[in-house]
Amino acid sequence: EADIYQTPRYLVIGTGKKITLECSQTMGHDKMYWYQQDPGMELHLIHYSYGVNSTEKGDLSSESTVSRIRTEHFPLTLESARPSHTSQYLCASSEPDLYGYTFGSGTRLTVV
Amino acid sequence: RKEVEQDPGPFNVPEGATVAFNCTYSNSASQSFFWYRQDCRKEPKLLMSVYSSGNEDGRFTAQLNRASQYISLLIRDSKLSDSATYLCVVKGEQAGTALIFGKGTTLSVSS
Numbered sequence: 001e002a003d004i005y006q007t008p009r010y011l012v013i014g015t016g017k018k019i020t021l022e023c024s025q026t027m028g029h030d031k032m033y034w035y036q037q038d039p040g041m042e043l044h045l046i047h048y049s050y051g052v053n054s055t056e057k058g059d060l061s062s063e064s065t066v067s068r069i070r071t072e073h074f075p076l077t078l079e080s081a082r083p084s085h086t087s088q089y090l091c092a093s094s095e096p097d098l099y100g101y102t103f104g105s106g107t108r109l110t111v112v
Numbered sequence: 113r114k115e116v117e118q119d120p121g122p123f124n125v126p127e128g129a130t131v132a133f134n135c136t137y138s139n140s141a142s143q144s145f146f147w148y149r150q151d152c153r154k155e156p157k158l159l160m161s162v163y164s165s166g167n168e169d170g171r172f173t174a175q176l177n178r179a180s181q182y183i184s185l186l187i188r189d190s191k192l193s194d195s196a197t198y199l200c201v202v203k204g205e206q207a208g209t210a211l212i213f214g215k216g217t218t219l220s221v222s223s
Contacts, residue, residue: 105155
């Protein structure tokens with residue numbers, strides 16, 4: 001039973017479109033993260049948040065933006081999708097840090 | 113140099129085999145260590161944390177050597193269901209820093 005939800009599960013969209021990937025968690029965690037993972041490659045942190053109104057860029061440069069208006073909700077937005085954005089996007093939350101993260105099922109994005 | 117490096121895979125083993133994965137990390141100030149499991153086209157799931165004294169969870173044993181900056185995972189009596197990619201994961205020294213994932217080692221257990 002998932003406590004962190006991502007929608008959509010799969011998305012195929014044309015170049016130039018604006019998209020928002022949704023992530024919600026019901027665990028009351030303050031810390032939330034977005035990772036990007038290409039097939040066969042490691043996860044790369046693109047954004048994170050330590051609480052409401054707190055957002056930071058991760059290690060991997062990304063053209064996406066995030067917001068954290070509510071504790072449970074951490075959406076990721078691409079203003080203008082490009083084929084280079086094709087990847088899997090994984091949302092995670094944690095509290096406390098020592099116990100690792102809980103990941104959502106991910107969104108597989110394909111930009112054509 | 114990558115922050116977290118793992119054995120190249122894939123590891124192809126028969127059921128019942130014992131298999132060991134190794135991982136090294138570059139930041140000596142890292143504080144927390146984990147092994148995650150990721151099935152094909154699925155999200156990573158926490159397998160176990162790694163403690164300084166070493167720890168065991170059923171058929172799985174994790175070890176940490178801070179001096180060598182080395183982490184290992186031992187799987188005994190491999191099952192078909194153990195087939196997956198195993199990710200070595202490290203957390204930085206600063207409070208609240210995000211987890212850093214290795215590329216993973218793929219295990220394939222066959223009957």
